Amino acid sequence: MFAIDQYAYTSRLRPVHPGEKLAFALVTMVICLASVSPAAPLAVLLIMTGAVLFRAGIPWRFYLKLMTLPLSFLIIGVLTVAVSISTGPPPPLLSGRTLGGITIGFTAASLQLAVLLFVKSLGAVSCLYFLSLTTPMVEVISLLRRFKVPALFVELMSLIYRFIFVIMETAEKMYVAQSSRWGYASIKTAYISLGQLVANLFGKSYHRSQALFTALQSRCYNGDLRVLETPRAPSRSNIMLIAAVDLFLAVLALYTGGGLIARIHP
């Protein structure tokens, strides 16, 4: 139902210990976010993309499509940061126009910030995709359990994850049934149909939760859900590799503190 979830289960990095993958994704993301020049984020983007495409074996078309998902937010957000609007005396603009006392334009500093932001966001997104394309949700949840995240939170997570698929399927069946009866023919009917769908979906979810509770109670449910986990041995070579890559990225981030753009626009 979710392509990302399917790839997570079939990726070639699936057998790797989930803790290693999580640590790699998070540490790299922190380095990427902490960096003040575009060099380290670009390296992060390259390394993560390489890992996803060549180590995990995710098709590049799919990965490229995923990369375009946050693009609308990214482009709008970056442009908003880059463009400065002022009513008073204009700041030292690189380029701009004044219309009726309002000045719209770029300053060198805002442009530089926007470029850095663009690269950093893409780098961080690639870290997120590395994690979500190689590690199934169930393993992320079991990691959280081991990190002593409150039991209630973890249990709710696993219940919600389990039922997303059930409810999604129910909703899709309802949608097909409605739209095959012209339920979404006009805006007005669409609102009524969707309202009906959601209300019914709520009723169905409610009854399903009661049925689940009855089923659990008849199997001696006493307040916590226990599931079997497949133990995975951590691999020393993987940990060494992760440490080496992140060390390289951290050094790169520190070394290139000045930034590429500063040299282009002195």
Added chain:
Amino acid sequence: MSKKFAFPLLVAAGVVYFLLFPQQNAYAMHIMEGFLPLKWCIFWYAVMIPFLVAGLISINKTVQANPGVKMLLGLSGAFAFVLSAMKIPSVTGSCSHPTGVGLGAILFGPTAMTVLGCIVLIFQALLLAHGGISTLGANTVSMAVVGPLVSYALFKAGQKTGAPRWLSVFLAATLGDLMTYVTTSLQLALAFPAPTGGVAASMAKFMGIFAVTQVPLAVSEGLLTIVIINFLASYNRRELEELSVLTREVRA
């Protein structure tokens, strides 16, 4: 970049962009992965945690007294996630995705919504590539703390003053969404203050730009929530009454 070309170039880029991606599906405004600087990520996580802990404690209390509530919350969370993946035809002609902020707050109460909303945001980041891990704190505060609190307060105020139900539902859902978007704009403005005018000017910029998608979304969702609540009130009255266990006890 020379002075002459930069501005027309920007306009051209904007036009090309909207020609390439017409009829955007407006999603609720989640800050994407990596967009916030590290210190703001940490700050919003720190703001989120007390609310999350308070939510967990109160849910825990209800669950101790009434163990079936845990299953109900699990299903409700999944319901909220599926809701956010649906499309409502928007009043402007494109599509937008409901946030479920208003409906969730009305049905499950603001404290339960904080916990459910946080989990839904994690799943949205990992399964739908929407939102992110580093921005989870900021998104939870806007989407699962501020939004539901506003919705719930408005809905309750509407009930107290005896306003018609459709009005209080509409206001709760619409203003819950709008406040979510205002909070997100504030979070972005705090992280990226404008060189002239500071946080206020920057917030005006972000609010102005995202209003294009977020205001129609809020109005559409307000309308949809009225339809949903009307159907629920006429066909699912018993479930709603049983559900009030959750809002009453979780709140206490």
